[in-house]
Amino acid sequence: MHPPRIQLGINIDHVATLRQARGTRYPDPVQAALLAEEAGADGITLHLREDRRHIQERDVRLIAEVIATRMNLEMAVTEDMIAFAEALAPRHVCLVPEKREELTTEGGLDVIGQFESIASACRRLSAVGVEVSLFIDPEPDQIQKAFEAGAPAVELHTGGYADAVGENARREHARITAAAEMASELGLIVNAGHGLNYHNVEAIAAITGINELNIGHAVMARAMFVGLKEAVAEMKRLVISGQENGLMMALDEHDHHDHDDDCGCDHD
Ligand SMILES: CC(=O)[C@@H](O)[C@H](O)COP(=O)(O)O
Numbered sequence: 001m002h003p004p005r006i007q008l009g010i011n012i013d014h015v016a017t018l019r020q021a022r023g024t025r026y027p028d029p030v031q032a033a034l035l036a037e038e039a040g041a042d043g044i045t046l047h048l049r050e051d052r053r054h055i056q057e058r059d060v061r062l063i064a065e066v067i068a069t070r071m072n073l074e075m076a077v078t079e080d081m082i083a084f085a086e087a088l089a090p091r092h093v094c095l096v097p098e099k100r101e102e103l104t105t106e107g108g109l110d111v112i113g114q115f116e117s118i119a120s121a122c123r124r125l126s127a128v129g130v131e132v133s134l135f136i137d138p139e140p141d142q143i144q145k146a147f148e149a150g151a152p153a154v155e156l157h158t159g160g161y162a163d164a165v166g167e168n169a170r171r172e173h174a175r176i177t178a179a180a181e182m183a184s185e186l187g188l189i190v191n192a193g194h195g196l197n198y199h200n201v202e203a204i205a206a207i208t209g210i211n212e213l214n215i216g217h218a219v220m221a222r223a224m225f226v227g228l229k230e231a232v233a234e235m236k237r238l239v240i241s242g243q244e245n246g247l248m249m250a251l252d253e254h255d256h257h258d259h260d261d262d263c264g265c266d267h268d
């Protein structure tokens with residue numbers, strides 16, 4: 001049976017980055033969200049950072065009102081942000097670690113070290129109907145704790161894979177594959193993202209069990225040259241082809257095993 005198509009969440013943070021660079025009213029992330037949807041985005045992701053460096057509360061409220069798909073609000077585990085999300089009740093919230101001085105999100109949440117506050121945030125947000133995901137590194141201990149914290153979903157941090165080359169990239173890919181398998185077996189919804197681009201996304205989309213990829217920076221950078229709708233559509237084509245290739249490889253492997261089983265050899 002064909003698994004569901006991988007969803008593509010488009011992160012529009014950096015439309016707001018450009019606006020904030022000059023304190024103008026444009027470009028407007030609200031317009032970007034609508035165009036991304038028209039081009040095939042399955043959801044809109046945005047990160048309301050504590051320092052408000054790009055997305056503003058006004059963006060979150062307007063986008064929540066106008067989009068036809070669903071919002072995935074990325075936010076830190078702070079009382080202010082949890083209260084904001086409880087009041088807005090977006091379809092999804094992704095809890096992420098935040099450091100003031102970082103250029104972008106550096107690592108995953110430490111669910112082990114912050115277990116009580118994360119579990120409490122999961123309970124409060126679930127109570128208002130939000131599907132919570134935890135942005136974590138692809139590590140077995142963090143996945144186990146995410147499950148115990150009561151999050152229905154995880155988003156596996158693909159930044160380590162995106163930054164690696166050669167053998168290191170293969171190792172990072174294997175870590176994400178194993179993490180996706182473990183999280184799926186626990187019954188968690190498995191999303192992934194960070195640093196994905198037009199060159200590295202297909203291999204991640206090929207991993208079995210991934211529900212959604214969230215991609216922003218590379219799409220916004222490409223949009224500068226080809227327009228936002230074309231940039232989203234190109235990414236969507238790559239996500240779909242990556243998933244198809246992964247399915248074909250899994251089938252080949254399956255056939256290969258079947259063939260081995262018929263060959264009269266001894267197997268463990
Ligand atoms: C959590 C994550 O991986 C990113 O989507 C995050 O939103 C990055 O933050 P910036 O958009 O500020 O780089």
Ligand SMILES: NCC(=O)COP(=O)(O)O
Nearest residue numbers: 011193194195214216217
């Ligand atoms: N959670 C990852 C995300 O939303 C987009 O990250 P990036 O593509 O901007 O690195």
